Structures are given as structure tokens and as C-alpha cells.
Amino acid sequence: MYIYDDFDLTLVAERVAEFRDQVARRLSGELNEEEFKPLRLMNGVYLQLHAYMLRVAIPYGTLSSKQLRALAHIGRRYDRNYGHFTTRQNIQFNWIKLSDLPDVMADLAEAGLHGMQTSGNCVRNVTTDQWAGVAPDEIEDPRVWAEILRQHSTLHPEFSYLPRKFKIALTAAATDRAAVRVHDIGLRLHKNGTGETGFEVMVGGGLGRTPFIGKTIKPFLPKRDFLSYIEAILRVYNQYGRRDNIYKARIKILVHELGAEKFAAEVEAEWRNIKDGALALDPAFVADIAARFRYPDYKALSDNPIELKRARAADPKFEGWFRNSVTPHRTPGYAIVTLSLKPEGAPPGDATSEQMDAIADLADRYSFGEIRVGHEQNLALPHVAQRNLPALWEALDAVGVATPNVNLVSDIIACPGLDYCSLANARAIPVAQELSRRFKSLDTQREIGRLHINISGCINACGHHHIGHIGILGVEKNGQEFYQITLGGRADENAELGALLGPAVPYAEVAEAIEDVVAAYVELRERPNELFVDTVKRVGIEPFKERVYATR
């Protein structure tokens, strides 16, 4: 956990007061909607199809049980008793009244929560590995750097009116769980030849209507230069990013138009001017931030305790969940537990207020009061003693968050789509729900193996369809919902964009088409553990295309 001090809380409280004043001026007509819009956006307030939507920041996906209870309270008191966890480790409430918003913000502030950096053309909530600090394969906790960046970019006077939104992700692990190559800036902590830890800096990745994989412009950036170099990137982008066309305003277009080398040279020139200034990081400052991340007082336990062995042997349901949802922890005797928010037939990523309260209680009892939110729209309890797994499983199952489908075909990532969003061309949630019903058999899902389906209801790609092993993109044709299917995308350290399968299929046929793709994969794979993406890579799109379009 990162412990907020009085500085952080003062700033959040002042933000609430400012927003209260802005809402009052909007309600009185002193501000018109055009003037109010960027102000509400900078507090995470959108105007959606049916109502205002509030997005609350969950920096690098770390929540305390107190904060999760505060979110449950917001859902219960001001919304329709649920919240929706997003692909950027945030949470959204879909039915908030404008006049309630200042009170909502004040309630959130009591738990150190706010909507800053969740919207608007600023540096957005910095994301990282949801297992940061506990993953066995990381070289250090990347949240320290995410927090330094969060502080630096919060209400930044120079970068609050960028050409477009700006997303930064960090990873410190061998396996990239933060999708850093599809962010405006991706940062990978690694060691150079002399054993010093620093950052590989990637820039210009992104999805949306013009997807790009980020280009490395600095293979090794020393820690001291972390902020000054990022400031230089932002300054170059702020001055030269396109502002004439919203669809060409992201940094990826600037990098593409200038070329990565020229862009890197511009950044380098700017950076030389500022690298030895106020942003050069003092190790004492980094140590101070790091010291405010508290780690649990782990007990000396050993792996595979008898309680775990017994439960695994006795109960096949527990065994199935254990194999699917429990991941190794860096501390012996502990485990990371993923809580699936993808039960059969439900909208991906939703949690009711009762579920949030129950999970907060379980976090207190079994995970040192800490919860994580992953970009796959699931939650995790990061510090569970293995001997407590059987009891935890029963409790999670009782509240409906123990579906053992993590990373399987029904663990679908989907945007809100036409059910909520004013930008959408097609529904996304009902497609996810239908797929989760068709693939409801856990045996079938296990047989298929790891397979990520991502669904976006429009070209803005909030469901990250480009990087789904199977991507589904909703488009509108003559007033009808159609879906384009892409195969072979991935977001990890081998990030790649999916390839288009063929003509879009109508709403009524999309689930069946996906079933055909999966059936083709099962026949085509060389061995049972050849992953879907690897099969696509090996055989190409054609065999899938033949299968899907033969009968259409």
C-alpha cells in the first residue's frame, strides 16, 4: 500500500472544493457546457448516453479495503448498486447525477480517492503490473516509479491541455502484464550491462483507429533522469502534436509522421536543456516515496502447506480453481489470488456494492487489507497465505467471484459499448455475455487453454480489440451492428496487432463465428499446449478464414 500523507489529502480536498464551485457555476448557467466540459473531464466526469458517468482513479491498480468500501458506498448511495472496473485499472459509475457529484467527490476524498487523471487531455492514471511488488519475476516494485510519475503529472501546469489524452504504463517484470508497448509512453525497468537498473523508453504505441506498437527511443535511461526525460517527451508533444484533427492528435501520429529517430532527436535536444535541473531525481526523494509503500508483515511460512494439499486432493472444484486463479508469490507460503469478474452471462468487470464490501472484508482477513485491479478487468488479492486458500475460496465462491476462467476464453475484456457509451457504434457487453454462455463449460474452456477475447464497440478501441488473441470490433453498416474479427493480437512483451479475418459479420452471427474460429484452432494446433496465438502465428489467417466464411 502507498500511504497518503497530509500533502496528498490536502490536494484532494482542495480539488473537491474547486469542483464544487465549478458544478455550482455550471448549474447556475455561469459556465456553458463547452466551458464546463474540460473541467468535468479533468475530474473523470463524462456525459454518456443516459447519464453522467464518473470514472475514479485507482493509481496503478492498488486499493486498500477502506477504499474499496468507499467505492461500494458510492455505488449504493449514488448509483445503481454496482461499479464497473475498466481496462485502465480504474472504476466507473454509470448513473451519477450531476448535482450529486460534489458530494460523491467529497465522500471519495475521505478515502484518498478522486477522479483526477481519468479523463481529459492530460497525463492519465499511470498503470502497471497488477502483481507489482509481489510477482516473482520482477526486478523491483514498479509502483514506486508509477507513484513518482503520478505525483509529478497531477495537475501539471504545463501538461493539462495536451493535444490529446496521454497514457503511460510501466513494467518491471520479464512478462509484461501492463501492455507497455501499446501506450503513449511505455517504460520497462531492466538492468544494463553493468548491473544498473534503468528504463527502456518506448513511445508512440496505442490502439484506437490507428493502432501502433510503440518504438524504443531510449534503450536505457538512468533512474536519475526518469522525470526530466518524460518531461522532455511531453514538452515536444505539447508543442508539435497535431491539434487540427482529433483523430491525429495522439503522440503516435507525431512519432509516425516525424519518424521515431527524428522524434527521439527532438526529445534528446529538449532533454539536454533540462536534465540537470529541478527534475534530476535525488535518491533521497525516491527513497522517501519508496518508504511510503508499506509491505505486509509476512509470516515465515513454507510453500504447499498441509491445508492446501488436503483441499486440493479432496475437492476437484477447489483444485480447478486453484490451478486457474492462484499464482505464485515472491514470498514463500503466500499466493496471489485472482478474482474473476467474468461469471457466465454477466457484463465483464462489473461488481456490486455487496461484492465490493465482501471482497474488502476478505482482503482484511486474508490479504493484509490490499486489493489489486488488473487491466483484464479482474481483481486480485495479492498477499494470501496458502494455508488460507481453501477458506478464502469458499468465501469468494459465495459472493460469485471464484469462476475459474481467468485467462480462458470466457475471461473477456469488453468496453461498455452501445449500452452506455455515446461514441459506440455497436453493443459489446451482450456479445461478451453470449460468448460466455456458449463457452460456459469449464472443461471445454480448459481444453481450449489460454485465449484472450477483446471486444470494442467502436473504433476507439477501449476494449483493446487489436491486442486480443481474438479481437472483435463493432461497426455500423446501414444502421445495423456488424463485427470485424481480428486474430493473433497480443499485448505482452511480444506485442503484436491482430490481423483482420475477413468481412464483418452481423450481430446475430458473431458468437457462432467465434465458435468456428475456436473449433478451427483446436483442430489446427500441433499439441494441446500450443497457445491460440502461437497457432495463428504458425499457420496464418487463411485456415481460420476458410472455416468461418465457408458457410457464410
Added chain:
Amino acid sequence: MPLVRNGAIAEDRFVRILDDMPVPDGLAAIVPAARLLADAGELARRNGALGVLWPNDRNVSELTPHLDRLALVALVFPNFRDGRAYSQARIVRERYRFRGELRATGQVLRDQFLCMLRAGFDAFEVSKDADAQAFAAVVSRYSVHYQPAGDSTPSMSMARLSRARPAAVLAEMPRQD
């Protein structure tokens, strides 16, 4: 349009010179960027303070040979969502050490005052009267800032280091058996 300078509503002593209009001697005048670059020598010989209106898509490095003769640099926000002049302001103030008046022009609204102030602006051609009246209250809304910028307020990161460890306000992690 009211002018706020050094935190208070003030009289604007500068006249705005358009394109090729003659620049009257003895008056404080703001000339367009192109005019400054074309007639630099002539403008330097006249009496009266000189300012320049610099567009937000022109590199401010072109200003450097002229800065020591300028009493004012006016930067432009064509609309408040276009933030290019924030970067220009910081470069002019922090890199070129310009100590004259740095004026925000264009669509200048109260909700951006603080960003502008922190980027180094000290004068504001405010679009609405009510916003100009509210200037002092608006810019004192925040007592803390995380990052160092163009103004002199200490950043939180520095302030934190210069005092004893703060007491944590939110609960520490619960212990567990």
C-alpha cells in the same frame, strides 16, 4: 477586456499594433512577431517600452536575440484547450530567464489561471469580468503542488524532504494471523 497584472486588476499601458501600422514614439506598444523580426533595429531605436505578441505555433527560440530589449512577451491561447503557450511560457521564463511581463492572451478563463501562473505568466488579458474579479480567490485554491514549475512555490516533493516524517493519515496495513 480586463487586465490582471501581478495579481490585481490593472490598467493596460500597452497599445496593440496591428501588422504594418506605424508604431507611435513614446508609447508602450505590442507588435506582432513578424514585425519584431523584420524591423528589430528600427523598433529598438524608438522611445517607449516594446512588447511582442508571439503566436503559439512559432518556436520561441527565435525570440532570444530580442528578449533583452523587450518589456513584454504576450503568448496566445486561441482557445483554452490549446495548451502550447504553457510550454512556450516555461521556456521563455526558465530557459531564457526573461524577467519582463509575460502576458496570457486569447481565451483566458479563471479555471486556467493557476496553470498559467505556475507556468510563469504574470499578466492576464481575462476574457470575462467576473473571472478577473475572482483572480485572487481562484489562484489561492490550492495550497500545495506536487511538481516544480516556472513559479517560485515549493513543490511538494521538496517540501516533504525538508521536514520530519509526516504522520500517516490513512491507516497502516492491518496485521494478520
